Amino acid sequence: MRDQTSMSRQEIEEGTVLAPKFDQNGLIPAVAQHAETGEILMLAYMNAEALEKTLETRKAHYWSRSRQSLWLKGETSGQTQEVTDLLIDCDQDTVVLKVLPQGDGGCCHVGYRTCFFRTVQGEELTKVQKPL
Amino acid sequence: MRDQTSMSRQEIEEGTVLAPKFDQNGLIPAVAQHAETGEILMLAYMNAEALEKTLETRKAHYWSRSRQSLWLKGETSGQTQEVTDLLIDCDQDTVVLKVLPQGDGGCCHVGYRTCFFRTVQGEELTKVQKPL
Numbered sequence: 001m002r003d004q005t006s007m008s009r010q011e012i013e014e015g016t017v018l019a020p021k022f023d024q025n026g027l028i029p030a031v032a033q034h035a036e037t038g039e040i041l042m043l044a045y046m047n048a049e050a051l052e053k054t055l056e057t058r059k060a061h062y063w064s065r066s067r068q069s070l071w072l073k074g075e076t077s078g079q080t081q082e083v084t085d086l087l088i089d090c091d092q093d094t095v096v097l098k099v100l101p102q103g104d105g106g107c108c109h110v111g112y113r114t115c116f117f118r119t120v121q122g123e124e125l126t127k128v129q130k131p132l
Numbered sequence: 133m134r135d136q137t138s139m140s141r142q143e144i145e146e147g148t149v150l151a152p153k154f155d156q157n158g159l160i161p162a163v164a165q166h167a168e169t170g171e172i173l174m175l176a177y178m179n180a181e182a183l184e185k186t187l188e189t190r191k192a193h194y195w196s197r198s199r200q201s202l203w204l205k206g207e208t209s210g211q212t213q214e215v216t217d218l219l220i221d222c223d224q225d226t227v228v229l230k231v232l233p234q235g236d237g238g239c240c241h242v243g244y245r246t247c248f249f250r251t252v253q254g255e256e257l258t259k260v261q262k263p264l
Contacts, residue, residue, distance in 0.1 A: 001255065013242050018255045031163050031172060038170030040163060043226040089247035090240050094175040096248050108222050110145050115221035116228050123150045
């Protein structure tokens with residue numbers, strides 16, 4: 001992975017070299033999307049190691065901010081995410097993972113298929129999914 | 133909007149009250165997804181005002197970190213985003229906006245339909261979309 005500071009804006013935004021821009025905590029947001037249904041499952045964060053491991057193993061790895069450690073998603077729950085594609089945005093500060101959730105097909109620790117199981121209207125949240 | 137600090141974990145994660153958790157900069161990541169195709173278009177950030185304006189006007193507003201100002205997406209490009217649904221995740225620290233892009237249907241300042249127009253394989257990026 002290259003360091004953005006030595007690159008032109010055009011190289012970063014339209015080039016062919018991976019140069020992720022990690023934030024002040026060394027993290028980049030990663031959006032997991034179901035490879036078949038298109039549903040957005042979760043947003044988590046990756047450090048350089050998590051991104052490398054994900055690219056290498058094709059299993060989603062994140063950085064757990066609460067535990068401050070590398071996190072193989074599904075290691076305990078069985079809800080691993082097989083990565084079929086990994087996309088990066090123009091300024092290389094966000095990645096999208098297209099994934100196939102394993103185990104019971106869930107993703108969210110509260111028991112839903114995705115973490116985005118509530119819709120917002122005004123100040124009120126309504127559940128739009130049933131638990132698994 | 134309520135303050136998470138006065139709420140139980142269950143109220144935050146499974147309750148019906150909007151209580152977004154803004155980060156140390158007062159921001160929450162917002163993922164915009166095409167309401168019809170399911171394509172992930174971009175990730176940007178909202179402060180409380182941007183979230184309120186988005187809920188009120190049903191047009192996506194973000195906080196521009198580079199300009200440090202409220203940003204009505206599409207104000208200059210015409211690529212406004214009509215918000216058909218807004219979802220929030222379990223810990224209320226990320227939102228998903230389902231949007232209908234207006235204008236030429238684009239989203240990315242580099243000229244693509246989405247900001248995620250490159251796929252990552254190893255260290256190499258490959259364009260998987262054509263410019264608009």
